[in-house]
Amino acid sequence: MAAEPLFERLCLIGVGLIGSSIARAARAKGGIARSIVAHTRRPETLARVRALDFADAVEADPARAVAGCDGVILCIPVGAYAGVMHQIAPHLAPGCILSDAGSTKGSVVRDLQPLLPPGVHLVPAHPMAGTEHSGPDAGFAELFEGRYTILTPLPGGDPAAVEKVAELWRRLGSTVERMDPDTHDKVVAIVSHLPHLIAFTICGTADDLAEETREAVLKFAASGFRDFTRIAASDVDMWRDIFLNNREALLEMLARFTEDAHALGRAVRWGQAEFIEDRIRRGRRIRRELIEHKQA
Amino acid sequence: MAAEPLFERLCLIGVGLIGSSIARAARAKGGIARSIVAHTRRPETLARVRALDFADAVEADPARAVAGCDGVILCIPVGAYAGVMHQIAPHLAPGCILSDAGSTKGSVVRDLQPLLPPGVHLVPAHPMAGTEHSGPDAGFAELFEGRYTILTPLPGGDPAAVEKVAELWRRLGSTVERMDPDTHDKVVAIVSHLPHLIAFTICGTADDLAEETREAVLKFAASGFRDFTRIAASDVDMWRDIFLNNREALLEMLARFTEDAHALGRAVRWGQAEFIEDRIRRGRRIRRELIEHKQA
Numbered sequence: 186m187a188a189e190p191l192f193e194r195l196c197l198i199g200v201g202l203i204g205s206s207i208a209r210a211a212r213a214k215g216g217i218a219r220s221i222v223a224h225t226r227r228p229e230t231l232a233r234v235r236a237l238d239f240a241d242a243v244e245a246d247p248a249r250a251v252a253g254c255d256g257v258i259l260c261i262p263v264g265a266y267a268g269v270m271h272q273i274a275p276h277l278a279p280g281c282i283l284s285d286a287g288s289t290k291g292s293v294v295r296d297l298q299p300l301l302p303p304g305v306h307l308v309p310a311h312p313m314a315g316t317e318h319s320g321p322d323a324g325f326a327e328l329f330e331g332r333y334t335i336l337t338p339l340p341g342g343d344p345a346a347v348e349k350v351a352e353l354w355r356r357l358g359s360t361v362e363r364m365d366p367d368t369h370d371k372v373v374a375i376v377s378h379l380p381h382l383i384a385f386t387i388c389g390t391a392d393d394l395a396e397e398t399r400e401a402v403l404k405f406a407a408s409g410f411r412d413f414t415r416i417a418a419s420d421v422d423m424w425r426d427i428f429l430n431n432r433e434a435l436l437e438m439l440a441r442f443t444e445d446a447h448a449l450g451r452a453v454r455w456g457q458a459e460f461i462e463d464r465i466r467r468g469r470r471i472r473r474e475l476i477e478h479k480q481a
Numbered sequence: 482m483a484a485e486p487l488f489e490r491l492c493l494i495g496v497g498l499i500g501s502s503i504a505r506a507a508r509a510k511g512g513i514a515r516s517i518v519a520h521t522r523r524p525e526t527l528a529r530v531r532a533l534d535f536a537d538a539v540e541a542d543p544a545r546a547v548a549g550c551d552g553v554i555l556c557i558p559v560g561a562y563a564g565v566m567h568q569i570a571p572h573l574a575p576g577c578i579l580s581d582a583g584s585t586k587g588s589v590v591r592d593l594q595p596l597l598p599p600g601v602h603l604v605p606a607h608p609m610a611g612t613e614h615s616g617p618d619a620g621f622a623e624l625f626e627g628r629y630t631i632l633t634p635l636p637g638g639d640p641a642a643v644e645k646v647a648e649l650w651r652r653l654g655s656t657v658e659r660m661d662p663d664t665h666d667k668v669v670a671i672v673s674h675l676p677h678l679i680a681f682t683i684c685g686t687a688d689d690l691a692e693e694t695r696e697a698v699l700k701f702a703a704s705g706f707r708d709f710t711r712i713a714a715s716d717v718d719m720w721r722d723i724f725l726n727n728r729e730a731l732l733e734m735l736a737r738f739t740e741d742a743h744a745l746g747r748a749v750r751w752g753q754a755e756f757i758e759d760r761i762r763r764g765r766r767i768r769r770e771l772i773e774h775k776q777a
Contacts (some may be wrong), residue, residue, distance in 0.1 A: 189586045373696045376706040386742045388764035391671050401668045403774045410672040412708040417764030425757045439746045446682045450735045453724045461721045468684035468713030478699045
């Protein structure tokens, strides 16, 4: 708690669930930043962030927000990175560390690296934490505790900058792992992006059912469907951008999944009990392995 | 608590999660049955049921188990109904009520009604309650509290028998609804059976990934995937039978779902942001409606 702050002046570009949780954790835990600058675009969010009072300064202009900061973390939907980077790049201080909290990493390198000023260190990061709630009111200091944060450092990047970002996430309560952006994007496509695509889809499928059945669907939503709708309650802009920015890995996983779903459907149609049992057993085995990995 | 028992001698054919929960609830709540007979086929389960001591009698022979009972509830996988019915039908006492707790209802009418002796009343029921655990150790008296139980009474069936089964489930803590078997099977296909098919499938898809990615998948299973594996941990025999006995409704829902998943995948491929946003918003709306229905 009494550790020297990692950053003198840390700028959070976007203070929704993730950004506001970083700000709250920085205050609650200490050792993160001497002062926090929050940037948000929308006037109504600006007022709300001021009222919530988790940042030392609130700035509507991203260029002014990053000025004089030794750390900048993008906490906005990944589709907005390129536009914001155009605005802030000329104002990033030499030696500044630029990081992010986005759920795709290939796109982040693609959108940020070409505009990176010399002397500014890019360290992409992805805290694997979240809830189905969004906005500056949804954040809380404990969001990252016990969760993994994946860093995808650039080849030839500054090791000290990478270590500083790793230490930031450790101080926020995360376990830090390193990975290349391609592997990251494939892993999250199957563990998170495809499940979300499926959850959004099945809610729409239910929504399309005839009115009478749909009322009953809502009434009798068993735990299976209920879990899916919890996932499906997530933020629109964030998930649109994730889908569009992890296109290849997501479409590959979707193709594999639909092939497998069709195979299971075919076994149901033709009464192939053994095939069906095998598929159910595999689900159980994965579950067991997850429990052994303490992720269940 | 002091209510007269609904049944003099109630037989539970099968005492896994559901059957053993009925037995435990009957003891704990009273007003259900003066005595409980448990039937289970496997010798090791028989011994375990005796040791757990939630029934007044334990019988390995289904014909002897139902003899002299005024109530019989099938609590076995729906695929085993026809075989068991052949064994018990000649031994069902006149006036006896035959019910069940299966997750499909069209197949139950199909398998039981042709063998129903005159004077025996069939009242199919489906308590929409469960956990990912199975077996006689998994049951608990509170399993049905606050959950719906759907009855699908036969046209021209005895109203008093239907009311008695309804009262049984109310005393077990359920809210009772009535529905025709076709509507029931469609509703559970979308709220429960399709989500399970999807969960089993995505676990298999993950299992097929290259070894390196799969280790990472297990390590970084975010909440989306973790929820899916919880669903996928369900009982093999029960779910094989559900899939095979709700074939038509399940395949129809799977077809609708995969069409919708392909449409969303296509929008991702072609960068159709508005289409994607619309699908995500529909998920959120369904979630909101579920919360209004107090099912979330």
